[in-house]
Amino acid sequence: xxxRRKIINRKQSSNSKNCCLYYAKDGQQYIVTQAPQVGILxxxxxxxxxxxQKQLTYRMGGPVLLRIDSCEIAIGKxxxxxxxxxG
Amino acid sequence: xxxxxxxxEDAAIFEKENKxxxxxxxxxxxxxxxxxxxxxxxxxxxxxxxxxTYTEGTMELGGKQYxxxxxxxxxxLEAVSEAEAVAVRFMESNPLAVLCxxxxxxxxxxxxxxxxxxxFNVPIVYALNLVDVAQRxxxxxxxxxxxxxxxxxxxxxxxxxxxxxxxxxxxxxKIPSEPGLRPKFPPVQGDLWTxxxxxxxxxxxNVSGELSFLDRLGEAMLKPWxxxxxxxxxxxxxxxxxxxxxxxxRAVLLLPLVNNVLVPFFKAxxxxxxxxxxxxxxxxxxxxxxxxxxxxxxxxxxxxxFLFYVVFSFLEDSGFLPRLSVLFDGIMRKLGVQGGSMxxxxxxxxxxxxxxxxxxxxxxxxxxxIISAAVxxxxxxxxxxxxxxxxxxxFSPLLLVLMLLLSLAxxxxxxxxxxxxxxxxxxxxxxxxxxxxxxxxxxxxxxLMLRMRGFLVDAEGPMLLSILIAAGLKETGLLDMxxxxxxxxxxxxxGLPKDAVIALILGIVxxxxxxxxxxxxQGLTALQAxxxxxxxxxxxxxxxxxxxxxxxxxxxxxxxxxxxxxxxxLLVAGIINQVAQLFI
Numbered sequence: 001x002x003x004r005r006k007i008i009n010r011k012q013s014s015n016s017k018n019c020c021l022y023y024a025k026d027g028q029q030y031i032v033t034q035a036p037q038v039g040i041l042x043x044x045x046x047x048x049x050x051x052x053q054k055q056l057t058y059r060m061g062g063p064v065l066l067r068i069d070s071c072e073i074a075i076g077k078x079x080x081x082x083x084x085x086x087g
Numbered sequence: 088x089x090x091x092x093x094x095x096e097d098a099a100i101f102e103k104e105n106k107x108x109x110x111x112x113x114x115x116x117x118x119x120x121x122x123x124x125x126x127x128x129x130x131x132x133x134x135x136x137x138x139x140t141y142t143e144g145t146m147e148l149g150g151k152q153y154x155x156x157x158x159x160x161x162x163x164l165e166a167v168s169e170a171e172a173v174a175v176r177f178m179e180s181n182p183l184a185v186l187c188x189x190x191x192x193x194x195x196x197x198x199x200x201x202x203x204x205x206x207f208n209v210p211i212v213y214a215l216n217l218v219d220v221a222q223r224x225x226x227x228x229x230x231x232x233x234x235x236x237x238x239x240x241x242x243x244x245x246x247x248x249x250x251x252x253x254x255x256x257x258x259x260x261k262i263p264s265e266p267g268l269r270p271k272f273p274p275v276q277g278d279l280w281t282x283x284x285x286x287x288x289x290x291x292x293n294v295s296g297e298l299s300f301l302d303r304l305g306e307a308m309l310k311p312w313x314x315x316x317x318x319x320x321x322x323x324x325x326x327x328x329x330x331x332x333x334x335x336x337r338a339v340l341l342l343p344l345v346n347n348v349l350v351p352f353f354k355a356x357x358x359x360x361x362x363x364x365x366x367x368x369x370x371x372x373x374x375x376x377x378x379x380x381x382x383x384x385x386x387x388x389x390x391x392x393f394l395f396y397v398v399f400s401f402l403e404d405s406g407f408l409p410r411l412s413v414l415f416d417g418i419m420r421k422l423g424v425q426g427g428s429m430x431x432x433x434x435x436x437x438x439x440x441x442x443x444x445x446x447x448x449x450x451x452x453x454x455x456x457i458i459s460a461a462v463x464x465x466x467x468x469x470x471x472x473x474x475x476x477x478x479x480x481x482f483s484p485l486l487l488v489l490m491l492l493l494s495l496a497x498x499x500x501x502x503x504x505x506x507x508x509x510x511x512x513x514x515x516x517x518x519x520x521x522x523x524x525x526x527x528x529x530x531x532x533x534x535l536m537l538r539m540r541g542f543l544v545d546a547e548g549p550m551l552l553s554i555l556i557a558a559g560l561k562e563t564g565l566l567d568m569x570x571x572x573x574x575x576x577x578x579x580x581x582g583l584p585k586d587a588v589i590a591l592i593l594g595i596v597x598x599x600x601x602x603x604x605x606x607x608x609q610g611l612t613a614l615q616a617x618x619x620x621x622x623x624x625x626x627x628x629x630x631x632x633x634x635x636x637x638x639x640x641x642x643x644x645x646x647x648x649x650x651x652x653x654x655x656x657l658l659v660a661g662i663i664n665q666v667a668q669l670f671i
Contacts, residue, residue: 039168044196045196061421065520070224071192075516076517077417077420
């Protein structure tokens with residue numbers, strides 16, 4: 001029991017560090033620390049310091065689904081790998 | 088059909104006086120506002136980017152005429168895309184007023200654009216749309232507070248139901264028409280995003296909203312399970328409705344109408360005053376305009392075209408297509424494109440022309456080229472699909488499945504090859520997921536009518552032309568002369584009867600005409616039908632497609648696609664025939 005809690009704690013602490021959005025854990029809230037300077041991402045509000053909720057990652061090179069404010073957006077893997085977030 | 092949107096890149100539009108601009112984020116319902124305010128009909132859909140160029144119409148306010156312009160939807164005015172550049176040009180062209188549509192369900196982003204518009208110091212009226220959907224999501228908006236924060240009138244609306252338009256018009260009427268009385272909006276201190284978020288949090292009141300069944304279904308459809316099975320089911324059901332419904336419509340209503348009423352009537356009519364000979368044959372002979380014209384257009388093509396648009400328009404308005412793009416982005420990415428291009432490609436199953444125009448939403452030229460080429464090569468338009476269904480109906484439904492697989496394989500190959508050959512990158516997908524909605528009956532009906540009218544107007548001419556060519560070739564004996572020269576290809580290589588030559592000639596004009604003549608040939612084998620179908624599928628896109636390729640890209644692209652489709656059609660179909668011959 002104690003061991004399991006430790007593992008969970010470690011997982012959470014790894015999320016508080018900088019990590020790319022694609023590999024960040026699903027179902028958690030993050031703050032964007034770095035985003036590619038792309039018009040459409042900027043327009044949708046994926047900018048530095050934006051608060052996002054990562055919903056899920058699609059397998060086999062699929063996109064990342066996230067919620068920002070009240071809007072749901074899917075972002076392709078190649079962009080999601082370039083967006084850095086912290087937990 | 089030509090297009091769902093007017094394409095009038097006309098510099099004079101910027102010079103016009105009395106302009107009112109309709110602006111806002113993509114997919115907030117601007118096109119619906121435009122239809123409501125001008126009475127003109129524009130196609131709207133439930134995904135971002137239906138309006139890739141502007142549309143203009145006339146609206147009346149207090150007895151005066153104004154030009155209302157439906158500006159392409161933009162997220163910002165930084166001119167990063169073609170649509171945004173157009174929007175900025177309009178803002179700088181001295182408009183009288185701006186009607187800015189805000190989406191209540193995505194306040195932050197919409198307010199940000201609303202604030203961005205203020206730097207041009209043009210009077211603005213804000214329409215706060217989709218208030219009903221926001222309410223369901225548990226969000227209510229303090230309109231008075233929002234109006235104070237923006238320093239301009241805000242009117243809540245439900246555009247698809249026509250709610251709030253009286254108030255909107257009243258606010259627009261109050262705008263002074265003299266340029267001297269322009270408002271001066273105070274410049275936003277600091278970052279626009281920060282300010283937009285601040286306003287949004289001030290005006291938003293959380294209420295207890297209950298997610299409807301559709302909201303929950305919309306969420307479920309985004310998850311691979313049960314999303315993918317649901318998506319496949321929807322596609323299967325759609326195909327079933329189009330193929331089955333089309334067959335039924337044809338058998339029950341249209342064939343009897345053509346064979347028992349229309350054709351005999353015109354045969355008797357013309358025979359009563361035209362003497363027998365070439366002229367009479369051109370009109371009502373074997374390939375007569377009044378025989379083939381009805382048989383092919385009304386009985387063969389129309390039922391499928393109609394049902395395709397019934398189904399596709401529904402899928403478009405419901406918000407299903409963006410969900411499909413998300414689920415299949417992984418696969419599309421491996422092919423060298425991105426999930427979002429699926430919507431454009433699916434449009435091509437209706438007609439390649441709107442698909443090629445719609446590919447403007449692609450962010451890179453490379454992606455546009457890949458999508459357009461894939462559609463020209465591997466996607467049969469609905470008219471052609473209708474003809475193929477009829478052709479294969481005499482054999483086995485298996486042929487139709489095989490043809491579908493061939494079409495997908497061709498598309499994948501074209502995308503794979505071009506994504507490696509063409510230089511440059513394809514941007515990854517970034518797509519906003521709209522709410523899943525039950526299409527509004529009125530808007531849906533209008534769109535369906537517009538598309539059917541578009542089909543009848545745009546397709547009728549080239550179809551009749553190709554039928555006239557067919558009748559002329561047949562009656563003058565030219566067909567037999569051409570057939571002799573093409574015999575080695577048609578009969579030797581492809582293994583088709585020599586009458587199939589006419590399909591190759593007519594296929595240049597219209598895609599379904601590469602199939603329809605095969606229907607008239609007696610004693611066709613299943614292999615011949617499939618080979619003929621393969622030629623037709625891959626063969627030259629129709630004349631309208633050439634036109635649009637030359638216009639949207641250049642003549643070189645149009646010729647390159649034309650030549651390569653023709654060669655690959657003969658090559659692939661020939662190989663299928665030769666290989667199959669080995670086993671038979």
